[in-house]
Each structure stands twice: as C-alpha cells, then as structure tokens.
Amino acid sequence: MIRVINDSNRTQPGRMASSYAAWLGKALDSTSQTTDSDTTIFVSHLPVAEATKACPPGAHLLLSLQEDGHRQSAQKNPICLPFGSRRSYKFAAPLAFRLAKQLGVGIVAVHTTYRKNGLSSETPEDHFTPETQESLKLLRQMAAEFGVPLTLDVQMASEIPGFVVRAAIIADCGLIVMERGRVLYGSNAELVAAGTPIPILIVNNDGKAAQ
C-alpha cells in the first residue's frame, strides 16, 4: 500500500502541499492502517535540499511545487519516467507503474541517447546501447504486467535535465518520477527538481524504502 504523509503546513505553500498530499492520498486510497511494508511518499513544498533533510528515512520524496491537488483531480495527466541503464530506474519504474495503475493514467518513458559514430540513421532508437534496449524491453514488459499504457519519447539530446522537463511538459505530464542518483547534489534528479514546474517524485534508491 502507498502511504502519503506531508510536512508542517505552517506557511501558505505548506498548506498547498498538505492539500496536494490529501488529494494524492485520496486518489491512491491511502488509509491510516499502515504496515511495515508500506511504501511511504513524503510530500513537501520545501527546496529539494531542505526537503531531503526533512524526509523520513525510507520514504520517497515528492516535491509538490505549489500544487494543491485541484488541477490533478480535474485532469488525468500521465506520469513521466526518465530511463537509461537498468540502474537508473530500478526502483523508480515499479513505483511509477504502481502509481499510474492506481491513478488510472499512462506512463511516458523518456530517454536521451548519443549519436553512434558512423551511423547515419535519424531514428533515435537505432542509436540505443544494448543496455538501453534491454531497459526498454523491461519497461514494455512492466507496462503489460500492470496494464498501463506506455508511450516512448526518445531524442538525441546532449542535456538530460532540460530534455526531461521539456518532454514532460510536451506530454502534459502531471508528475515526474526519477531516482535520486548516486549523489545528492548535482544529480539529474536534483537538476530536474530545480527547474521543473511539474511536481517530481524523487525515489529513494538506498534499498531501504519499501517498493
């Protein structure tokens, strides 16, 4: 079960984050009956560095970015899931698909690839590494298992965070789900969080969080 909690609502933005958390909890049918194996999402309005410190251990961090949930309840926006090699989405993908299934929305998987030397094709998929092709295969399997529609957006772009945000905007996504990365500061997730106007769920990948 997915459990949604939020931080103090002692400021106006905090109150909006509480409202967003309330909407998400209701949409995911969260209840107060919790168990040790629950997946916990901590909703915060704070900047990513402060929110990370406030985030309880083992919880995933959702930066609600001044959203109060009213927009989401009116629109069925898909979830943006950036992917690369297997380790970049190992924990993010299952959670993204679970959320998509429960919210009744689709997944937009986005990826940037470098151009292969000597390959003239303009089709980005032709420039995938074998590892990325394997990742895509796994994502398609997951989509089939969860029964969630999966759309692919692949570009040959040199800058990952900017591409992820633009792709999420173009696809009208309501949430971006990314893994934290191996470092806290300067990771793609943090760079995306710094610029995105769309709420972002930074998935805890220390292995302690329940999936």
Added chain:
Amino acid sequence: MNTATAKWHQSPYVAEIVAISQYAIKAILKIVIGGAIASSMIKGDGFHNLADIVPAAIVMFGIWIKRRKWKGYPFQLKEVESVLTLAIGALLGFTGFKIGWGSLLGCISLMPAVDTFIRNAIPLPVHEAVHINAKLLWPLVGLMGGSAIVSLVVARFQIHVGKVSGDAALTADGKETMTDGSVELVGLLGVILVQRFHIAAAEYILGFVVMGFVLHTAWEIFKPSLDAILKRSLGDDVEADLRTAALAVHGVEATGTLFTFRVGRTTAVCLMTVVTRLDANRHAFLRFALQRVIEKRLLEVEDAREVEIRIDFEEPPENPHRSVYACEVVDGRLRIVSDLDDATHVLICDLRQDDTGRSRFRSEILLTDPLEFAKERKVQTIVLHRPDPADPLPEGEADLTYEAATSSDPELELGVPLFPH
C-alpha cells in the same frame, strides 16, 4: 510563406505583376479601340483600368515592405498591410456608392416628371444614358466581355495566391479585381438588355445589385483591417480559451491581465500576466509550457499564421491566513485543547506567504467566547488537539474551518520554539 522558396505560381509578386499586366493590356486596347470607334464609354473604362495599376503596384510594394525587418519596429511593418487593405476597402466602398448613385440617377431619369421635380429642389448632376451604335454592339460585347472574363480569372489567381502566401492585401486586391470584372459583366448585360431588348431600367436595376455586391465585399475587406489597426481583441471566446489553457499548466495559480490583438492580418498577439508562486529558477520552463498552449490556441484564430506571445509573471497578492490554536495552561505551559469550551488561551498564528521566515505567533488570554473572538479577529482556522487524525472535528462555517493538531504541545506541533508564556 518564404517567397524565396515559393513556387512561381504561388508568389505574390508574380500575382500582382500578372494583375498589373492585364490592366495595362486592357487599358491600351480600350483606349485605342474606344478612340477609333468614338466610344467614350470604352475609352473611359480604359483609363479606369490604367488607374487600377497604381493600387496594384502599391500592394506589391506593401508586400515587400511587410516582409522586411526594420530596426526599432518589433512587429516589423506588418500593419502596413492593414493600412493598404483599409484603403482598398474604402476605395471599393466609394466605388459601390458611385455605382448606386449612377443607378439612382438613371432610374430618376426614366421618370421625367419626378426628375424635374427633384432637380427643382436639389441640384443633381446630369445623367447621360449610354448609347451604342447597333452595329458595334456585338464587337463591344466581345471586347468588354473578354475584359470581364480576364478580370475574373486574374482575380481568382490573386485571391488564391493571397490565401496561400498569407498576404491579406493581395487577397483584398483580388477581391477588388473581381468586383471590377463583375461590374464590367453586369454593365455589359445591362447594355445588351437595353439595346437589344429595349428594357430601359435593366441597366440601373442591375446597377443596384452590383452596388450591393461591391459594398458587401468592401465591408469584408474594410472591417478586419479596421479591427487590426484599432487593436481589437481576438474575441471573448479566444481569451476565455487562453485563460483555461494557461490555468491547466502546472505552476499557474491564476491569470492576470490578458490582451489579445492582431498585427496585420496574420499575426496574432497575446500579452498575458500569470500569477505563480514558483521561484524564478522555474520560470524558464513555465514560460515554455505556457507558450506551447497559447501558441496552439492562437493559431486556431482565423487567418493567423504567426504568433507573438509575451508572458509576465507576478506573485500572488498577499493573502494572510490566520490560524488560532485553542489552548489552556497546564503547569505553566500552553497545551492545545480538544474541546473549544475548555480553551482559556489562544495561540494566534499568522501564516507567512513563503518560506523566507517564520510565521508570526503570539498568545493571548481568551476573554470572550471563542467563536466571537474568531469572528472579531478574522480567524480562518481553529486548531484543536486530535491525537488520532481520524477523530472528527466540529463542523466549520463559511469563513471558518477546523484543523487537527496531533500533538497537544504547540511547540512540537509548530516545529518552532515559542516565547515562554
């Protein structure tokens, strides 16, 4: 359309050169033939065609001007097109009224008594009916008829190219050429009806019909240009759609001022202020998201081919929120109560709009009924202790809601140290 890469038959310059050429050829033929057969009507029409070259040349010049970039003109000189089409519409309107006036004079001339009566009251110009030598009727029909058909064909070409290239002035000039051809055809029909079938009023009745057609075309050309020059908005429905689209974008809290108008015929402009709490680091992508949805809607506006969008951001207005914690004093410390009737003190919390500083807190002794206090002090939320969040709270009212505090210790609940009570 990039005229450099357009095919020749889609080039606005080619279309106007064709129009100018047909005016020149017709003018020469009519003036020469008209002079040869002593027909003032044909000669006059020839000079009219000669004069039509001038607006066509001006339109061609206007098309060239509007495509250039001019320093100091952010919208280039696209509005030149509106001025030209306004002028063409006005000219056409004048032509329509002139045709109608001529037809009116002609009708009056058919009733000599009425004609005399009116002329005694107001001075009217002399009306000269057209008389054609019966032997020249059919050659005249051939010349004028051919001229009319050429006008109509060239007009269709101008209008088609004008729509493809997005040049409203060219389209307007094409419509003007079309009315010329229509006037020639109808005039010719009138002459045939009068000369061949002796229906005296036919020419003038047809003249009124032509007047209606010409005035309608003139208005079709004139009005949109006037709207563009006066910067009329694109319409309530367009602006409502733009606001709805903007509100659907993540990060937008509200829309502020909104102005929409055209520059020229084909450029739709939107100036919008958006209210957002997002910090400046996110404005670049927020602007990207807004421009996408606004551009999509603007391109649906009739004749719009280009858009200009300007978005300004502003913070939401101060919207102070006051919460009050219903408290009592236990062992010298404030404790949040579960029941409003048990409250002897209140902890007033004015929430900050942002995270730049702490919200302001102060405690007071409660001397009146708590709900009276709340009304007097414009309290929006009363917080009561509920150890289990599932425990019900009292029913709120329109301007007052209740919230639960899971801890009875206000310092723990608020996360900030308070001044000792």
